[in-house]
Amino acid sequence: MSWMQNLSNAMVLAAIYILMASGLTMVYGVLKVLHIAHAAVYTVGAFAGVLIYTWVGNFWLALFLAMVISGLLGIVIYRGTYFYMLDSPRTVPLIASIGLYVMITDLLQKDFLMGPYQRAFPAQGAGLPRIETRFFTLTPKQVLILLVAVALMALLYVVLTKTRIGLGWRGAAQDREMAASVGVNLNRVISLNFFLGSALAGAAGVLVGVYNNSVFATMGDVVSYKAFIIIVLGGMGSLPGAVLASIILAVAENFLVATVGYVLPRDAIAFLVLIVFLMYRPHGLLGKE
Amino acid sequence: MAQLPSQSIPTLTPESPPRLEVRSVSKRFGGLQALKDVNIIHERGILGLIGPNGAGKTTLFNIISGFLKPTEGQVIFNGQAIHTRRPHQIVEMGIARTFQIVKPFADMTVRENVISGLGMPIYPRWLALVQRYRTPATLQASEAILRLTDLTVWAEARAESLPIGLQRRLEIARALATGPRLLLLDEPAAGLTAAEAEDLAQLIRTLNAQGISIIVIEHNMTFAMGLCHRIVVLAQGEIIAQGPPEQVRHDERVINAYLGQEDDNA
Numbered sequence: 001m002s003w004m005q006n007l008s009n010a011m012v013l014a015a016i017y018i019l020m021a022s023g024l025t026m027v028y029g030v031l032k033v034l035h036i037a038h039a040a041v042y043t044v045g046a047f048a049g050v051l052i053y054t055w056v057g058n059f060w061l062a063l064f065l066a067m068v069i070s071g072l073l074g075i076v077i078y079r080g081t082y083f084y085m086l087d088s089p090r091t092v093p094l095i096a097s098i099g100l101y102v103m104i105t106d107l108l109q110k111d112f113l114m115g116p117y118q119r120a121f122p123a124q125g126a127g128l129p130r131i132e133t134r135f136f137t138l139t140p141k142q143v144l145i146l147l148v149a150v151a152l153m154a155l156l157y158v159v160l161t162k163t164r165i166g167l168g169w170r171g172a173a174q175d176r177e178m179a180a181s182v183g184v185n186l187n188r189v190i191s192l193n194f195f196l197g198s199a200l201a202g203a204a205g206v207l208v209g210v211y212n213n214s215v216f217a218t219m220g221d222v223v224s225y226k227a228f229i230i231i232v233l234g235g236m237g238s239l240p241g242a243v244l245a246s247i248i249l250a251v252a253e254n255f256l257v258a259t260v261g262y263v264l265p266r267d268a269i270a271f272l273v274l275i276v277f278l279m280y281r282p283h284g285l286l287g288k289e
Numbered sequence: 290m291a292q293l294p295s296q297s298i299p300t301l302t303p304e305s306p307p308r309l310e311v312r313s314v315s316k317r318f319g320g321l322q323a324l325k326d327v328n329i330i331h332e333r334g335i336l337g338l339i340g341p342n343g344a345g346k347t348t349l350f351n352i353i354s355g356f357l358k359p360t361e362g363q364v365i366f367n368g369q370a371i372h373t374r375r376p377h378q379i380v381e382m383g384i385a386r387t388f389q390i391v392k393p394f395a396d397m398t399v400r401e402n403v404i405s406g407l408g409m410p411i412y413p414r415w416l417a418l419v420q421r422y423r424t425p426a427t428l429q430a431s432e433a434i435l436r437l438t439d440l441t442v443w444a445e446a447r448a449e450s451l452p453i454g455l456q457r458r459l460e461i462a463r464a465l466a467t468g469p470r471l472l473l474l475d476e477p478a479a480g481l482t483a484a485e486a487e488d489l490a491q492l493i494r495t496l497n498a499q500g501i502s503i504i505v506i507e508h509n510m511t512f513a514m515g516l517c518h519r520i521v522v523l524a525q526g527e528i529i530a531q532g533p534p535e536q537v538r539h540d541e542r543v544i545n546a547y548l549g550q551e552d553d554n555a
Binding site for chain 2: 159162163164165166167168170171174175177178179180181182183184185186
């Protein structure tokens with residue numbers, strides 16, 4: 001496989017990582033909570049997506065509604081749990097988050113929801129074309145992932161840097177007390193933060209479901225720790241850092257799998273990258289002390 | 290000095306001064322009595338809140354601004370109880386504050402810091418949250434506040450790059466952006482040179498002349514005595530004296546509790 005093909009595959013993987021990690025980073029930025037249950041939102045997004053796609057047969061509608069459902073679940077998680085723990089030591093919401101993840105995943109495995117089975121998500125590439133060049137080929141599914149990820153990240157960029165709510169998030173991420181003292185309604189701002197971050201996770205779930213043509217209740221397991229590697233690598237709470245770390249991790253995984261993959265499995269490589277990197281930059285790529 | 294634009298600060302009406310009533314407020318933290326039966330009424334002018342360290346001054350500010358709830362008592366602002374409300378709701382009612390440790394939004398520019406405070410009068414509802422924050426209205430309003438606080442030339446600088454004196458001004462500018470009728474300043478002159486402190490005092494007088502009532506916590510006695518129309522002295526959570534600066538300066542309890550310490554240290 002040419003290095004260009006490897007690179008394009010890495011970019012597809014990076015797109016998924018970015019969608020997943022950006023939501024997590026947004027939540028960490030404002031609440032300073034390691035939101036493990038984010039991975040459960042990702043799974044719920046995939047499940048909602050496959051159900052809606054099965055009913056209506058329209059991928060884009062399924063993606064949109066799955067994002068809305070994931071976003072609403074994010075708000076429910078915030079208002080139902082973290083809201084009551086804003087002034088608690090950080091270990092308290094962390095433990096709650098782990099509990100929520102286990103609870104939602106177990107709940108999804110019940111027969112009246114997903115059950116302990118895999119479901120196919122045969123949306124293919126949602127009608128998008130295959131792209132072939134001299135150097136690399138992108139399948140319709142890969143085009144779909146890149147397209148959706150780039151569009152959503154562009155939207156997120158605009159919201160964060162240009163809008164009132166983005167300014168509120170940036171203020172709350174730096175100092176919640178100070179933000180409240182200039183009239184920022186913290187609950188509203190944090191709820192919207194959860195909505196958008198969770199919607200991105202839901203989109204990631206749908207895209208991964210389509211890519212692997214498979215949705216199952218424990219699909220968030222791997223993603224949860226990968227996303228944590230990324231936000232630690234990027235610098236806790238730094239969105240540009242998370243994007244950069246997603247790309248670095250995806251490239252490292254793809255190229256190292258291609259070279260030493262027979263020695264170490266892909267996920268072990270991810271941790272190896274994290275450990276080596278943090279030895280030299282303990283605050284991550286763009287994190288502050 | 291520039292005037293605040295009426296469209297950005299719609300509540301500034303010198304004719305109807307805001308009225309703050311602190312009624313029998315007590316605050317306990319476990320076994321520590323931080324405030325005990327504190328009663329203050331403030332309408333117009335500049336009220337100084339002084340007292341030794343641990344007297345409960347900042348605790349009182351935290352209660353008035355909604356960051357702490359009183360154990361007993363009430364805080365009434367313009368006839369409405371505010372001690373049960375959340376900080377942003379109190380800001381919406383017209384009370385803004387600064388903090389003892391200056392904390393601008395470091396990653397934002399000076400102008401963005403000011404615009405962050407404009408949220409209430411310009412964007413009141415959910416949908417407005419996804420509107421652009423740089424609009425002709427916000428730029429105009431922020432420009433007026435930057436001019437008033439002498440920060441215009443720093444408008445596009447990152448807040449963290451400012452020296453402490455300008456960061457303190459920025460905090461006041463950001464508080465002003467919320468359109469306050471009552472401004473709570475927590476040690477605004479801390480860390481300033483004498484010249485900077487005098488500039489700041491002039492700014493505070495100007496704001497007061499424009500109809501904003503002010504309560505200021507201050508350790509610098511010369512600054513407080515020269516600035517305030519009335520002084521309330523707290524010691525160990527209780528009010529031990531209040532009145533015009535000259536009267537308070539000669540109050541024996543104040544000398545013993547606070548000023549005497551300073552003399553001893555001198």
